[in-house]
Amino acid sequence: xxxxxxxxxxxxxxxxxxxxxxxxxxxxxxxxxxxxxxxxxxxxxxxxxxxxxxxxxxxxxxxxxxxxxxxxxxxxxxxxxxxxxxxxxxxxxxxxxxxxxxxxxxxxxxxxxxxxxxxxxxxxxxxxxxxxxxxxxxxxxxxxxxxxxxxxxxxxxxxxxxxxxxxxxxxxxxxxxxxxxxxxxxxxxxxxxxxxxxxxxxx
Amino acid sequence: xxxxxxxxxxxxxxxxxxxxxxxxxxxxxxxxxxxxxxxxxxxxxxxxxxxxxxxxxxxxxxxxxxxxxxxxxxxxxxxxxxxxxxxxxxxxxxxxxxxxxxxxxxxxxxxxxxxxxxxxxxxxxxxxxxxxxxxxxxxxxxxxxxxxxxxxxxxxxxxxxxxxxxxxxxxxxxxxxxxxxxxxxxxxxxxxxxxxxxxxxxxxxxxxxxxxxxxxxxxxxxxxxxxxxxxxxxxxxxxxxxxxxxxxxxxxxxxxxxxxxxxxxxxxxxxxxxxxxxxxxxxxxxxxxxxxxxxxxxxxxxxxxxxxxxxxxxxxxxxxxxxxxxxxxxxxxxxxxxxxxxxxxxxxxxxxxxxxxxxxxxxxxxxxxxxxxxxxxxxxxxxxxxxxxxxxxxxxxxxxxxxxxxxxxxxxxxxxxxxxxxxxxxxxxxxxxxxxxxxxxxxxxxxxxxxxxxxxxxxxxxxxxxxxxxxxxxxxxxxxxxxxxxxxxxxxxxxxxxx
Numbered sequence: 001x002x003x004x005x006x007x008x009x010x011x012x013x014x015x016x017x018x019x020x021x022x023x024x025x026x027x028x029x030x031x032x033x034x035x036x037x038x039x040x041x042x043x044x045x046x047x048x049x050x051x052x053x054x055x056x057x058x059x060x061x062x063x064x065x066x067x068x069x070x071x072x073x074x075x076x077x078x079x080x081x082x083x084x085x086x087x088x089x090x091x092x093x094x095x096x097x098x099x100x101x102x103x104x105x106x107x108x109x110x111x112x113x114x115x116x117x118x119x120x121x122x123x124x125x126x127x128x129x130x131x132x133x134x135x136x137x138x139x140x141x142x143x144x145x146x147x148x149x150x151x152x153x154x155x156x157x158x159x160x161x162x163x164x165x166x167x168x169x170x171x172x173x174x175x176x177x178x179x180x181x182x183x184x185x186x187x188x189x190x191x192x193x194x195x196x197x198x199x200x201x202x203x
Numbered sequence: 204x205x206x207x208x209x210x211x212x213x214x215x216x217x218x219x220x221x222x223x224x225x226x227x228x229x230x231x232x233x234x235x236x237x238x239x240x241x242x243x244x245x246x247x248x249x250x251x252x253x254x255x256x257x258x259x260x261x262x263x264x265x266x267x268x269x270x271x272x273x274x275x276x277x278x279x280x281x282x283x284x285x286x287x288x289x290x291x292x293x294x295x296x297x298x299x300x301x302x303x304x305x306x307x308x309x310x311x312x313x314x315x316x317x318x319x320x321x322x323x324x325x326x327x328x329x330x331x332x333x334x335x336x337x338x339x340x341x342x343x344x345x346x347x348x349x350x351x352x353x354x355x356x357x358x359x360x361x362x363x364x365x366x367x368x369x370x371x372x373x374x375x376x377x378x379x380x381x382x383x384x385x386x387x388x389x390x391x392x393x394x395x396x397x398x399x400x401x402x403x404x405x406x407x408x409x410x411x412x413x414x415x416x417x418x419x420x421x422x423x424x425x426x427x428x429x430x431x432x433x434x435x436x437x438x439x440x441x442x443x444x445x446x447x448x449x450x451x452x453x454x455x456x457x458x459x460x461x462x463x464x465x466x467x468x469x470x471x472x473x474x475x476x477x478x479x480x481x482x483x484x485x486x487x488x489x490x491x492x493x494x495x496x497x498x499x500x501x502x503x504x505x506x507x508x509x510x511x512x513x514x515x516x517x518x519x520x521x522x523x524x525x526x527x528x529x530x531x532x533x534x535x536x537x538x539x540x541x542x543x544x545x546x547x548x549x550x551x552x553x554x555x556x557x558x559x560x561x562x563x564x565x566x567x568x569x570x571x572x573x574x575x576x577x578x579x580x581x582x583x584x585x586x587x588x589x590x591x592x593x594x595x596x597x598x599x600x601x602x603x604x605x606x607x608x609x610x611x612x613x614x615x616x617x618x619x620x621x622x623x624x625x626x627x628x629x630x631x632x633x634x635x636x637x638x639x640x641x642x643x644x645x646x647x648x649x650x651x652x653x654x655x656x657x658x659x660x661x662x663x664x665x666x667x668x669x670x671x672x673x674x675x676x677x678x679x680x681x682x683x684x685x686x687x688x689x690x691x692x693x694x695x696x697x698x699x700x701x702x
Contacts, residue, residue, distance in 0.1 A: 092275035096526030136526040
């Protein structure tokens with residue numbers, strides 16, 4: 001048993017070393033997401049999929065998902081796994097935040113309850129996937145938290161452009177998530193400079 | 204049995220069928236309206252204000268009481284900007300300029316359709332010959348309603364609804380409510396917000412539980428109860444008769460002016476209305492009452508909020524572990540209506556006397572228990588009293604006699620199995636010795652049990668059903684002098700959608 005533990009530890013250390021070494025050769029992934037059968041190329045999450053053996057520390061920053069004018073703001077948020085998201089209610093009406101599943105896994109459903117205007121409640125997302133945010137009194141409200149397995153992610157702008165910085169050199173799988181489209185994957189090889197990756201998302 | 208007796212039996216049978224049809228007409232008031240116009244204005248779902256439309260939840264009640272505006276910071280939620288009728292700075296130019304106002308940015312119109320499949324209990328043969336009702340009927344009533352409602356700035360609001368197809372294709376419509384309301388009139392007297400409001404026009408009285416916007420397929424019997432003196436009207440061989448012949452029912456719209464308010468977070472509600480008496484029946488478009496007297500209606504109620512957390516208790520909705528919901532609460536209230544029915548104008552019926560005034564009143568109380576957005580139990584008890592005179596057409600005298608009275612009410616329970624599946628149960632009863640003697644029922648008390656269901660297919664589409672187990676109604680088998688009885692039970696189910 002001790003041997004197994006030691007082997008795992010060695011693997012983690014070695015991969016961290018590799019990543020650190022790669023960091024010195026960090027590059028960036030730039031690209032454009034084009035869409036077919038979808039209204040807009042905006043708010044599509046693009047992230048580097050899980051890297052075998054790699055482990056990342058949870059970020060200490062706590063992004064805020066707001067409920068303002070009866071909408072989730074931002075509509076889509078991408079966070080690294082382990083991130084604590086703070087949910088704020090900016091409206092003078094009662095809101096609720098819950099997600100019925102994470103990527104379809106109903107065991108990961110969670111209801112945050114409700115809280116008054118100006119107050120926040122935090123939740124740490126430790127499971128990779130997509131949490132569709134809902135409010136059980138205002139069913140027209142929706143938002144998404146995309147939990148990325150790596151810290152390398154971006155969200156497309158209204159033109160579908162994205163940019164992921166500080167990606168260590170290596171060969172990765174780039175993955176997309178969009179509200180209406182199917183998941184798209186593409187392999188990218190990052191070096192010291194900028195690598196371009198154009199992706200197409202279909203409905 | 205002679206020809207005359209046969210004719211008399213037929214006449215009585217026809218009268219009974221007429222009474223049943225009248226009850227059915229009064230009971231099957233097309234229910235009221237949810238407001239998709241507000242959904243468009245605020246870009247929000249019907250469920251924001253309704254757990255089972257058109258019944259209002261706590262937020263919907265607060266929205267309505269506030270003049271069809273969000274209770275706090277309404278402007279930030281409006282997604283359709285209003286058209287300003289003069290800039291806000293014009294206020295400073297008043298009275299040298301017209302006070303500025305606003306109208307909705309788009310025409311606030313919504314539509315609603317209700318159509319039902321009806322199954323009727325088998326009628327006994329004598330009833331079939333005098334008033335045949337098919338065993339099954341598709342899409343009856345077949346009601347299309349147009350609704351317009353909204354606000355004209357911070358204080359004025361309006362509502363108009365009309366069942367434009369009530370009574371069938373091409374028939375006259377029925378104006379429901381059409382009023383203008385001014386909120387927070389008490390501001391000038393430094394009263395709390397919305398402690399004093401006023402509305403004018405045609406409106407349903409501030410009933411303990413709305414008849415026009417009930418979530419059920421049929422109206423409450425007690426709110427549809429009119430009064431008749433016992434025995435036949437004078438004429439022919441009948442020379443002595445009672446004068447009470449009051450078609451007034453509490454549940455129909457009235458024309459008038461109403462002062463009211465809902466201070467203290469809406470927990471305390473009061474209203475005083477000065478009205479014309481019952482205006483018109485849906486779909487009939489004719490006045491049920493023609494008289495010069497004016498009536499007064501008073502209603503007050505208080506809600507005891509049972510939420511433990513003070514912040515939650517004072518909120519528009521309660522804050523729970525799984526989200527906002529209606530407050531767990533008990534509401535109790537009382538109402539009183541006083542009017543004077545008039546007839547025989549200019550001696551039109553009894554030439555030997557002038558106008559006959561029959562004062563009447565209705566008094567009652569209400570209670571409602573709500574457990575979150577999950578369960579509610581409520582009921583009304585009411586007593587009616589109509590003064591009565593005895594007319595002797597031979598002696599030419601009019602003397603006071605015993606009043607015509609009735610007592611009744613209802614108890615209703617609704618349970619949300621899921622937010623989209625609601626089980627309903629209602630019990631209506633009316634104790635009216637006069638109705639019984641006049642042949643409306645088997646016994647002095649009429650009972651009706653109405654289990655039902657509602658399925659919200661979407662927030663604006665529902666399938667609704669109700670079985671009505673009615674009281675025994677008398678009829679006369681061929682050749683019989685004594686009546687037999689049957690129950691005109693119905694099962695109604697259908698669709699209801701608004702957009």
